[in-house]
Amino acid sequence: MIFSPIKIKEYEIKNRAVMPPMCMYSANEEGFVNDFHVVHYGTRAIGGVGLIIQEATAVLPDGRITVNDLGIWSDDHILGLKHIVDVIHMNGSIAGIQINHAGRKAKVENPIGPSAITYGGDYKMPKEMTIDDIKEVVEAFKDAARRADQAGYDLLEIHGAHGYLIFEFLSPLSNQRKDQYKDGKIFLREVMEAVTSVWPKDKMLVLRVSAHEYIEGGVTPESISEAINYVKDLGLDLIDVSSGGNVLVKIKAFPGYQLDLAKKVKELTGCKVIGGGLITDLSLASNAIGSERCDMVYFGRILLREPYLLINHASDLGYEIKYPEPYIRGKK
Ligand SMILES: Cc1cc2nc3c(=O)[nH]c(=O)nc-3n(C[C@H](O)[C@H](O)[C@H](O)COP(=O)(O)O)c2cc1C
Structure with missing residues (x-):
């Protein structure tokens, strides 16, 4: 169930609930952490979320989605980021960070991408890298x-x-290169080789993927699983399964709409997966884990409006959760 602990490497994660990365676009133009971020992540940790994965944080200034993204492109960012880590740890959760380059979807002067193909709308034409x-x-x-x-x-x-x-790089809809990188798995592998050369082996490594593009010629659960299988020997502890975002298509979303994608990726890769999509109630999350569609569940937008979802609704499942000590007099 959602409150069962899970052990990954030497980490004991107290439950299966994940706050997925969600951009807050609240940093200053230098990408530094401020009090908002510390309160925002600290609140979800107080709310009992087992694993908190910080929003997409830019590896280069030109890889930002907006100028208000958090940044990790300089050593000067480390101290502020450490404040987020500390507030998460202080409140008993595991701290993760998502690192990103926005490619052709970067709202910057000169975006880059695998090919000169625009995302559409008011996005600029990227330069082929x-x-x-x-x-x-x-x-x-x-x-x-x-x-x-x-x-x-x-x-x-x-x-x-x-x-x-x-x-x-992974999608044939945005990658039409003629060189070796026409196989987008090569770029993914190079990134992962570089990352794993410095990221400690005893810490957890996760890849977030879109497992479906919902359009002819796009990525499918099968093709994304092939890419994962090509890199997983580098040591992936979890695959965080999402979908869409590379082309403008309407996605039919309903509670748990991406769980079957998570299950498929789990089957085809043998990796542990985080699944979710419009999940707002703990019984659906528990069911997703019980039916082995995923190993952990992410709660995105619901945690923006209900940061205390887990501690306030654990008793609905008959689970006795450790309530934050200072708040006990407010417990329902
Ligand atoms: C405000 C907002 C910002 C988001 N930013 C990111 C992000 O930085 N990285 C990412 O991988 N997904 C991002 N997402 C997608 C979420 O992580 C999640 O996959 C999505 O909201 C579906 O889960 P939900 O239906 O539980 O909200 C964002 C979603 C929202 C609502």
Whole structure:
């Protein structure tokens, strides 16, 4: 059930609930952490979420989704990030960070991508990356991983979903290169090799993927699983399964809409998976774990409006949760 602990490496995660990365676009233009971030993540940790994965944090200034993304492109960011880690740890949760390059979806002067193909809408035409651009980005992921370790995170999530740079390489809809990188798995592997050369082996490593593009010619659960199988020997502890984001299509979303994708990826790769999508009640989450569709469940938007979902609703499942000591007089 959702409150069963899970052990990954030497980490005892107290329950299966995950706060997935959610951009808050609340940093200043230098990408620094401020009090909002510390309160925001600290509150969800007080609320009993087992694993908190911090929002997409940019490995390069030109890899930002917006100018208000959090950044990890310089050593100067480490101290602020450490404050987030500390507040999460202080309140008994495991601290993760998602590192990202937004590729053609970066709202910057000169976005880059695997090919000169635009996302559409008001997004700019990206420049097709040269081999030097590729090397620079790979190196930036490596430096970001080293800084994430120095800041004290327990878990590093590489953003390979939602139409950002790594996913752009993986999808035939955004990658029409003629060189060796036409196989987007090669770029993913280079990023992962760089990251694992500095990220400690005893800490957790996660890859987030979009397991479906819901459009002819796009990524499918089968093709994304093939990419995962190509890199998993580098040591992936979990796959965080999402979908969409690389092309403008309407997704039919309902509670648990991505759970079957998580199950498929789990079957085809043998990896542990985090699944979710519009999950707002704990019984559906427990059922997803009980039916082995996923190993952990993410609660995104619901945690924006109900940070205390877990501690307030554990008793609905008959589970006696440890309530935060200072708040006991407010317990229902
Ligand atoms: C405000 C907001 C920001 C998001 N930012 C990110 C992000 O930084 N990285 C990411 O992988 N997904 C991001 N997502 C997607 C969520 O992690 C999650 O997969 C999605 O909201 C579906 O889960 P839910 O239905 O429980 O909200 C974001 C979603 C929201 C609502």
